Amino acid sequence: MQTRSYPKSEALMARARKVIPGASVGVVRVAPAGMYGHYALDYAAAGYPRYFERAAGSRFWDVDGNEFIDYMCAFGPMVVGYAHDSIDNAAIAAFRKGNTVSIAAPVMIELAEKLLELVQPFTWAFFSKNGGDATNQACMVARFATGRRKIVVVNGCYHGTVQWMQAPGSPGTLDTDTADVLHVDWNDVDGLEQLVSEHRGQIAAFFSSPYHHPVLVDNEMPAPGYWSKVEKLCRKEGIVLVLDDVRAGFRASLHGSHRYFGFTPDLICLGKALGSGHPISALLGTDALRDAVSTVFVTGTHYYNSGPFAAAIETLRVLQEGDGANRMLAIGTRLAQGLVASAKRHGFDLRITGLPSMPFLRLANEPNPVLTEGPQALHTGLHAKWIRSMVQQGAYFSDFHNNFVSAAHTEEDLSRTGEIAEEAFAKLAREQ
Ligand SMILES: Cc1ncc(COP(=O)(O)O)c(C=O)c1O
Numbered sequence: 001m002q003t004r005s006y007p008k009s010e011a012l013m014a015r016a017r018k019v020i021p022g023a024s025v026g027v028v029r030v031a032p033a034g035m036y037g038h039y040a041l042d043y044a045a046a047g048y049p050r051y052f053e054r055a056a057g058s059r060f061w062d063v064d065g066n067e068f069i070d071y072m073c074a075f076g077p078m079v080v081g082y083a084h085d086s087i088d089n090a091a092i093a094a095f096r097k098g099n100t101v102s103i104a105a106p107v108m109i110e111l112a113e114k115l116l117e118l119v120q121p122f123t124w125a126f127f128s129k130n131g132g133d134a135t136n137q138a139c140m141v142a143r144f145a146t147g148r149r150k151i152v153v154v155n156g157c158y159h160g161t162v163q164w165m166q167a168p169g170s171p172g173t174l175d176t177d178t179a180d181v182l183h184v185d186w187n188d189v190d191g192l193e194q195l196v197s198e199h200r201g202q203i204a205a206f207f208s209s210p211y212h213h214p215v216l217v218d219n220e221m222p223a224p225g226y227w228s229k230v231e232k233l234c235r236k237e238g239i240v241l242v243l244d245d246v247r248a249g250f251r252a253s254l255h256g257s258h259r260y261f262g263f264t265p266d267l268i269c270l271g272k273a274l275g276s277g278h279p280i281s282a283l284l285g286t287d288a289l290r291d292a293v294s295t296v297f298v299t300g301t302h303y304y305n306s307g308p309f310a311a312a313i314e315t316l317r318v319l320q321e322g323d324g325a326n327r328m329l330a331i332g333t334r335l336a337q338g339l340v341a342s343a344k345r346h347g348f349d350l351r352i353t354g355l356p357s358m359p360f361l362r363l364a365n366e367p368n369p370v371l372t373e374g375p376q377a378l379h380t381g382l383h384a385k386w387i388r389s390m391v392q393q394g395a396y397f398s399d400f401h402n403n404f405v406s407a408a409h410t411e412e413d414l415s416r417t418g419e420i421a422e423e424a425f426a427k428l429a430r431e432q
Contacts (some may be wrong), residue, residue, distance in 0.1 A: 003392040004066040009050035012063060023050070027075055047388040048396075055082035058408045060396070068396040069413045071335075073404035076247055076272035079328075080318050081408030087276045087314045094310035105306035111313050115282060118316065119256040119268065122284035126293055128303050131246030131271030132160020134283040135207070137298045138267045139164065141285065142205035142240035145292035149180045150199055152192065152206045152239075156214030159207060159244055186212035187223045189230065196237050205240040205267075206230065210248050210257035211354065215401050216370045216378070218362060219354030227263035234266075240289070246271040246281065251357040251404070253325050254316070276318075278311035324407040325357070331414070332356030332405045338418045346425035348386075360402040361387070370400075382428070389424040 013023045022029030028050075049062035058081060061067050073079065080087070094107060112125040128134055139151055151164065159165045163177035182199065184191045196203060208230075212220040234241040243265035245257045250273040252260035258268065266289060271281035279302070285293055319325065333356040343350035349364045362368060362383055369377035369384075378384070378400055387399040395417045397403050 004049065004062075004064070004394065006049050006062065006064050006066070008063040013050050048391055057081045057083075058406060058410065058413050066394065068391070068394050069409075069417055070396045071403040071405065071417075072396055072398055072401070073406050074277060075401070076251075076404055077275065077277045078404070078408075079250060079273040079276055079406050080315065080322070080324060081406060082277070084276060084318070084408075086318065087278075087311050090314035091278050091307040091311040094306040097306065099307045100302065100305050104304045105309070107306050107309040107313065108304060111309045114313055114316055115270075115284060118254055118320070119270070119284055120259075121264065121286065122268065123287045124285055124290055124293065126283045126285075126298075127309070128281050128283070128298070128300060129279045129308075130160070131244075131269060131281050132162055132165070133298075133300070134246065134269035134271060134281040135159040135165065135242075135244055136162045137283050137293075137296070138207070138240075138242045138244075138269055139205065140296040140298065141267065141283075141289055141292045142242060144296050145289050146204045146238060146240060148202050148204040150182055150203045151180060152182045152184055152195060152203055154186050154208050154212065155183050156186070156212065156217070157207070157209055157244070158214070159246075186220055187226055189226060189233075192230065193233060196233060196239070200237070203237065203239050205242050206234055207242045207244055209244050210252065210261050213247060213354055213358060213360065213402050216375065217368060218351060219358075219360040219402060221354075222261055227258075227261055231263045231265075240267060241265045243268045245269060247402075248355060248358060249273055250319055250325060251328050252355055254319055274315065275308045275312045276315040278308040279305075280308035280312050319407070322407055327407045328357035328405050329355070331407075331409050332359055334414055335359065335405060335409075335417065338414060339421050342418060342421040342425055345422075346429045348425055348428070354402050357405050358402045359405075361397065385431075386424055386428050389427055390420055393420045393423060395420045 016023040049066060051063045053061045053063050058069055059067055060070050060082065094105065108127065115125050116122055126137065128137065143149060153159065163173045164181055166173050166178065168175065168178040182195050184195055211222055231241060243258055246269050248257045249270045256268055258265050267283060267285045269283055274280055274282060336352045336356055336359055340350050340352060351362045351364045352359045354360045363386055366382050369381035384399040387397050390397050
């Protein structure tokens with residue numbers, strides 16, 4: 001069995017730790033317990049590569065020259081392949097014309113028009129950089145439009161790192177930051193009704209992803225009738241229904257995940273896949289919220305870069321032309337079937353939850369250690385061991401987060417991943 005080692009990654013990490021706390025920024029930093037709602041992430045300890053040299057299509061190569069089939073897709077942005085020629089060329093052509101200038105480029109309007117044509121029934125778009133910019137703006141718009149303070153979120157949902165989105169008591173936040181954030185369990189319509197009756201006339205918005213894709217635990221689909229009940233309740237009570245489609249956006253439907261699940265939000269937040277790795281996010285809304293979004297003050301020096309707009313337009317074109325969302329759902333279904341069958345052959349019970357294009361994997365032969373021992377058990381247990389073995393043979397998966405497939409994953413990727421899974425399960429069975 002061919003396994004990977006990471007001497008250059010480790011040397012770089014030691015160097016990085018001296019100058020960059022956590023050795024990186026963003027979601028791939030080494031996070032001490034206390035961040036991310038009190039669990040510690042350490043990819044290096046978990047046997048993962050740390051720094052990449054290059055990426056193309058569905059694969060990346062780390063600084064040690066190891067090749068990986070990538071099932072994390074940059075945590076979502078990689079949707080049609082890394083280093084995609086037509087997308088990168090569209091961005092480069094816009095960069096060469098100026099990218100950030102004292103006034104905006106028309107390509108921004110073109111993207112708004114394209115998005116509103118595809119993702120309905122919205123009538124305006126506002127652009128920013130990260131998903132968290134869009135979700136925070138949605139909160140401000142909802143509060144201003146309704147004149148109410150409270151926001152309801154689903155337990156375990158992630159909307160970004162602005163103070164109100166963090167778990168109460170998170171380092172660096174004040175108790176007042178989260179005082180107006182109420183929590184309800186996923187699929188719990190009765191709980192939501194109860195919250196609404198306890199805080200009648202005070203709730204500005206209900207925030208949710210289209211289905212429940214928390215980290216660490218199995219993902220959950222909406223129960224039959226869930227979304228129509230939530231939508232009805234929000235309409236009746238004047239609560240702005242905000243769909244956080246930052247992660248799932250374009251992996252269920254090119255027309256927004258509400259189309260796939262059959263409901264209509266008032267605001268939708270998009271990011272990640274939208275720019276295919278070029279930094280851009282969007283908030284789209286209905287006419288009723290046009291005045292509010294025009295009035296709340298949100299801006300950023302780089303919000304109007306022309307390159308990412310051009311990249312996003314081309315990404316949408318490529319997704320539309322190649323029926324990207326359905327392709328990803330089909331590839332994810334095949335991946336899941338292969339992995340589950342391979343697990344079974346070796347006596348393992350692999351549970352796969354969530355959208356096929358964003359599968360959350362868990363070996364269920366033993367209880368999820370995060371639930372029995374707490375979040376510090378994140379990188380321990382049978383499941384983490386299996387994932388580590390997959391990574392060490394060149395199939396890059398996450399042991400704590402949902403994974404992603406892209407429209408660039410090929411037959412060859414799936415069949416090589418199947419071979420890797422066979423070896424990894426055989427090794428796990430031997431070691432039991
Ligand atoms: C559902 C969801 N909402 C919002 C965000 C925040 O997006 P960003 O990290 O681009 O700010 C994320 C990021 O993972 C996400 O998954």
